[in-house]
Amino acid sequence: MKxxxxxxxxxxxxxxxxxxxxxxxxxxxxxxxxxRYVALRDAGKDAQASAPxxxxxxxxxxxxxxxxxxxxxxVRADVCxxxxxxxxYRGSERTTRRAVAAAKxxxxxxxxxxxxxWVTEPGLWFQWDWGQGPRIGVRGTQLWCAWLAWSKxxxxxxxxxxxxxxxxxxxxxxxxxxxxxxxxxxxDNEKTVTVEHVAGVPVRHPELLAVARHYGLTVATCxxxxxxxxxxxxxxxxxxxxxxxxxxxxxxxxYGSFGELEEACQAFCQTVNGRPHRATARPPAELLTQExxxxxxxxxxxxxxxxxxxxxxxxxxxxxxxSVAYSVPSRWVEEAVWCRVYGEELVIVAQGKAGAEExxxxxxxxxxxxxxxxxxxxPRPEGLPERRPxxxxxxxxxxxxxxxxxxxxxxxxxxxxxxxxRRKMAxxxxxxxxxxxxxxxxxxxxxxxxxxxxxxxxxRILAHLRAGQPTxxxxxxxxxxxxxxxxxxxxxxxxxxxxxxxxxxxx
Numbered sequence: 001m002k003x004x005x006x007x008x009x010x011x012x013x014x015x016x017x018x019x020x021x022x023x024x025x026x027x028x029x030x031x032x033x034x035x036r037y038v039a040l041r042d043a044g045k046d047a048q049a050s051a052p053x054x055x056x057x058x059x060x061x062x063x064x065x066x067x068x069x070x071x072x073x074x075v076r077a078d079v080c081x082x083x084x085x086x087x088x089y090r091g092s093e094r095t096t097r098r099a100v101a102a103a104k105x106x107x108x109x110x111x112x113x114x115x116x117x118w119v120t121e122p123g124l125w126f127q128w129d130w131g132q133g134p135r136i137g138v139r140g141t142q143l144w145c146a147w148l149a150w151s152k153x154x155x156x157x158x159x160x161x162x163x164x165x166x167x168x169x170x171x172x173x174x175x176x177x178x179x180x181x182x183x184x185x186x187x188d189n190e191k192t193v194t195v196e197h198v199a200g201v202p203v204r205h206p207e208l209l210a211v212a213r214h215y216g217l218t219v220a221t222c223x224x225x226x227x228x229x230x231x232x233x234x235x236x237x238x239x240x241x242x243x244x245x246x247x248x249x250x251x252x253x254x255y256g257s258f259g260e261l262e263e264a265c266q267a268f269c270q271t272v273n274g275r276p277h278r279a280t281a282r283p284p285a286e287l288l289t290q291e292x293x294x295x296x297x298x299x300x301x302x303x304x305x306x307x308x309x310x311x312x313x314x315x316x317x318x319x320x321x322x323s324v325a326y327s328v329p330s331r332w333v334e335e336a337v338w339c340r341v342y343g344e345e346l347v348i349v350a351q352g353k354a355g356a357e358e359x360x361x362x363x364x365x366x367x368x369x370x371x372x373x374x375x376x377x378x379p380r381p382e383g384l385p386e387r388r389p390x391x392x393x394x395x396x397x398x399x400x401x402x403x404x405x406x407x408x409x410x411x412x413x414x415x416x417x418x419x420x421x422r423r424k425m426a427x428x429x430x431x432x433x434x435x436x437x438x439x440x441x442x443x444x445x446x447x448x449x450x451x452x453x454x455x456x457x458x459x460r461i462l463a464h465l466r467a468g469q470p471t472x473x474x475x476x477x478x479x480x481x482x483x484x485x486x487x488x489x490x491x492x493x494x495x496x497x498x499x500x501x502x503x504x505x506x507x
Contacts, residue, residue: 007047010037056091057099060084064096068103073111077101118149123294125149126182128174130162130190131237134245136255143244143265144170145236148178151287152277156240156269158261160361164192165307165340165349168211172302173355179288180295181215189221197224214303216296243268302356307349308340317376321346325370326362330377346371399425402437405445412448428458435462 010033013023020031020038027034040047057064067075067083077100081093089096126148133141144157144167155174159166175181187193194202202221212219244264246252255261273285280287304310311319313332318325321339326346328337337350341364348360362371389407391397400406406428413421432440443462447453452461 004048007037010034011041014038055095056089057084057095060087060089061099061103063087064099065103065106068100068107073104073107075100120149121294122150122291123180124183125186126174126178126184127186127236128170129188129234129237131241132245133158133241134255134261136258136261141258141261143237143240144174145240146170146174147236148182148284148288148291151284151291152280153178153284153288153291154236154240154269154272156236156244156265158258158265159358160258161342162190162192163342164205164207165342165347166358167192168303168307169349169356169358171211171215171217172298173357175215175298176355178295179292179298181217181298182295184218184220185212186220186222189224193219194221211303214299239272240265240268302351304338307338307356308347309338310336311339311348312336318370318372319348322364323367324365325372326360326365327370327372327376328360332359395422395426395429398429402428402432402444403441405441405443405448409444409448409453412451413453416451416453418453424453424455424458431458431462435466439466 006027010023010027010029013026014020014034017023017026020034023034024031037047063084064080067080077097078093080100081089081096084091084096126146128144128146131143131145133143135141139160142159142162144155144159146155147153155177157170157173159170171185189197189202191205193205193208195205196203204219208219211217243250244252244261246254255264273288274283276283309321311321313319313328313335315333316325317330317333318327319337319339320326326339326348328348328350332350335350337348337359340347340349344364346362346364347358348362349356350359360373360376362373365371389396389400389410391400399410409428410421410425413424418424428440428444439462440458443458443465446461446465447458450461452458
C-alpha cells in the first residue's frame with residue numbers, strides 16, 4: 001500500500017503523460033500500479049482503503065445479527081461468543097466483541113427514536129412530577145416540581161407525602177405562583193392520577209377529575225415507562241435534586257427543620273427563574289408576565305373536597321378532632337382549616353395567600369391526651385408572670401395613682417396576707433395629701449422591699465426618708481433616687497422579750 005504522497009505523485013504523472021508506461025517511469029513503479037490507482041480514482045473510491053479480508057466469523061455474522069435483534073440490542077458479547085463456539089466457531093473473543101459492537105450499532109441506527117421539536121404556545125401546557133427530597137432527621141420528604149412549557153417557569157415545593165390531598169394543595173399553590181391556570185397539565189401515571197389502564201387507555205381518578213373541573217384544567221398523562229414524553233418536568237426534578245438534596249457534589253449540609261427546606265426551595269426558584277434560560281435566552285420570570293394573560297383565572301378558594309373535615313381554630317390555638325385537641329400555629333387563630341387522617345397522622349391544611357398549605361401535622365391521639373407543639377406558640381417569659389394591679393374602684397385608683405411603689409406595696413402586701421389592706425391604702429392616700437405623693441410612693445416602695453406592712457410602718461419609713469437617716473448598718477441599696485437601707489427585722493435584733501426567764505420556773 002502506497003502512502004498518500006506517493007499515490008498523488010503517480011496520479012500527477014499520469015495526468016501529465018496520459019500513459020501508464022510513461023507515468024510508471026516518472027513515478028518509479030510498475031504500469032499495473034498506475035492503472036490500479038487511476039481506476040480507483042475514476043470509480044470514486046478511496047485509494048488507500050484496504051480490501052476487506054475474509055474472517056472466521058463471516059459464516060456466523062448473520063447469526064450474531066439475529067441474536068442482537070432478538071435481544072433488542074442488549075445481548076452481551078461473551079454470551080454470543082459461547083454460543084458461537086457451540087456452533088463450531090474457532091475465532092478469538094476479541095473478533096466476536098467487534099462483530100457484536102458493529103451489529104448493535106447498526107441495530108440502534110435503525111431503531112433510533114427521532115424527536116420532533118415541541119413548539120409550545122403560551123398558556124397551554126404545564127407539567128409536574130415528584131422527586132425524592134432530602135431527609136429531615138429520620139423522616140424523608142418529597143419535592144413537588146412543576147414547569148410551564150412556554151415560559152420555562154419552575155415551582156418547587158417540599159412536602160411530606162405524595163397523597164391526593166397533598167397533590168391538590170400543591171396544584172393550588174402552583175397555580176397561584178403562576179398567576180393563572182394553564183389549559184392542560186401533563187404528569188406521570190400515578191395512582192392519584194390514573195386508577196388503571198384498560199386496553200392501553202388510562203382511567204382517571206374521579207376525585208382528580210373533580211379538582212380539574214374546579215380549576216378548569218385538562219389532565220393528560222405520558223406513555224407508561226416513557227419519561228421522555230414529559231422531559232421538561234423530568235429535567236426540573238433532576239435540577240432541583242442536584243441543588244436541594246445534600247450530596248458530596250453540592251456540599252450542602254443537612255436540613256435541621258422543614259422550614260429550612262422551604263426557604264431553600266424558595267431561593268432555588270428565585271435563582272432558576274431569575275436567570276436566562278438556555279432555550280429562550282431570557283429569564284422565565286420575564287416571560288411569565290407575557291404568558292399570564294393567556295392563563296385562566298385561579299378560583300378564590302382552593303378545592304376542599306380532598307382536604308378532609310373543616311375545623312375552626314380556637315383562641316388557644318387548637319382544634320378539636322375526634323375529641324382530641326391538636327395545636328395549630330397561633331397565626332391561624334379564628335381561621336378555618338381542613339383536617340384529614342393520613343396513616344397514623346393528622347394533617348392540618350389552611351388557605352393562605354400563596355394557596356393551600358400544610359400548617360401542622362400530629363400523630364393521632366386519644367381523648368384526654370392532647371397534642372401540643374411548643375413551636376406553634378410564642379416563647380414564654382422566664383419566671384412567674386407579673387400581675388399588674390388595676391384600680392376597679394375610685395379608692396383603688398387613687399392609691400395606684402401614687403406611683404410604681406404603691407403597686408409593688410399592694411402586690412407584696414397581698415402575697416403576705418396583710419390584714420386591713422384597704423384601710424392602710426386609704427391612710428397612704430391621706431398621707432400623700434399632707435406629705436406629697438412622691439415621698440409617699442418612695443416610702444411604699446421601701447416598705448414593699450423591706451416587708452414592713454404593720455400599723456404605722458409607712459409613717460416611720462417616710463420620716464426616715466425625709467430625714468435621710470439610715471435604719472441599719474447594712475450596706476445601702478439604691479431605691480429610685482433615694483438611698484434605702486431598710487431590711488427585714490430578724491430575730492437577734494427584735495425587741496420582743498424572750499422566754500428565757502421562764503426557764504427557771506418550777507426548779
